[in-house]
Amino acid sequence: MNWPVDLQEPMSMPDPYFPIKLNFCKSYEYGQVMFPHHWHRHMEFLYFESGEAIIECNAEPVHVRAGDLIVLNSNDLHQGTSLSNHLIYYALIADLNSLQSPSQDAVETRFITPMTQSRLLFQSHISGDQRLQRCMSEIVEEFRSREIGHELSVKSYMYQLLSLLVRGYVANVSDWKHTEHRMKNLERFTPILQYIEEHYAEEITIDRLAGLAGLSRFHFSRLFHELTNRTVTEYINRVRINRAEYLLLNTGMTVSEVAMAAGYNDISYFSRTFKKYRNFAPSETRMLLS
Numbered sequence: 001m002n003w004p005v006d007l008q009e010p011m012s013m014p015d016p017y018f019p020i021k022l023n024f025c026k027s028y029e030y031g032q033v034m035f036p037h038h039w040h041r042h043m044e045f046l047y048f049e050s051g052e053a054i055i056e057c058n059a060e061p062v063h064v065r066a067g068d069l070i071v072l073n074s075n076d077l078h079q080g081t082s083l084s085n086h087l088i089y090y091a092l093i094a095d096l097n098s099l100q101s102p103s104q105d106a107v108e109t110r111f112i113t114p115m116t117q118s119r120l121l122f123q124s125h126i127s128g129d130q131r132l133q134r135c136m137s138e139i140v141e142e143f144r145s146r147e148i149g150h151e152l153s154v155k156s157y158m159y160q161l162l163s164l165l166v167r168g169y170v171a172n173v174s175d176w177k178h179t180e181h182r183m184k185n186l187e188r189f190t191p192i193l194q195y196i197e198e199h200y201a202e203e204i205t206i207d208r209l210a211g212l213a214g215l216s217r218f219h220f221s222r223l224f225h226e227l228t229n230r231t232v233t234e235y236i237n238r239v240r241i242n243r244a245e246y247l248l249l250n251t252g253m254t255v256s257e258v259a260m261a262a263g264y265n266d267i268s269y270f271s272r273t274f275k276k277y278r279n280f281a282p283s284e285t286r287m288l289l290s
Helices: 106-116 130-145 150-168 176-199 206-213 217-228 232-250 255-261 267-278 282-288
Strands: 020-027 033-038 043-050 052-057 060-065 069-072 078-082 087-094 120-122 170-173
Touching: 020 130, 020 150, 033 176, 033 232, 043 060, 043 130, 052 069, 052 087, 069 130, 087 130, 106 120, 106 150, 130 150, 150 170, 176 206, 176 217, 176 232, 206 217, 206 232, 217 232, 232 255, 232 267, 232 282, 255 267, 255 282, 267 282
Parallel strands: none
Antiparallel strands: 020 087, 033 078, 043 069, 043 087, 052 060, 052 078, 120 170
16 A cells, blocks of 8 residues: 655654664643654654653553553554653654565564564553563663674664564454555545644634545545544544643633634533543643642
8 A cells, every 4th residue: 555655754864774763752831742643664662761651553652661662563543641740761763674584484484574564563552561671771881882883782672672572462363454554544634634734723613624534424424433543523622622721731821712722612522521530620731749
């Protein structure tokens, strides 16, 4: 399948001859969106050193803490929001093609190829596994020190990391037809999710979104729920409430100003919706952190 480049997160590698990279990431604002909904072909591992966050993977939210590992399989739709004023994590991104063998050995046929084809998938949230924590810490240290031969060491740890996942955290050896169907939906709906992220402050109708996708209203709504596990209205409200919470915590805007900035013209409706998703009123948000 040919994937449109503009629908994927850019995945440039500093060294094209060594397509494994590590990003140091941090957030000092509670409620900050770490990254919007997106997907990519490469595998990604998020390793949390301090703080807490909500990582949503394929419409399933997970509360992560220091020491936790999030495994993002190829084509997983994911998004993250900080729950701390001091969040530090590492994003290890790997093109598994770099681990493929030149010959069709057992490693290649039983493990690496199924991973690259999304037929061998891993569970997304792993907590309390000291072996994986040590493995990730060693990879982080290798990238920090960059001593001679660090590429050899990182690659060996990548094999160790994958072997630990294969032994204890295989989620599903999926049916290829189902995976292919889901990938087609991702391709079609990524521009829709991007449109919502960019235009949440405006009026967004289902008819408008369905038209952008080239689908009927009914077919669009069904596929959207299948992909995100939410109705269109629920999804838009979550994007808006996330933004509203961020503005309440990190700006001096009034509740009315925040409501308008988040796309709500009716202050009463905004307050009811905010309380539905956060279990407290917008006016109470700042007091919770004081």
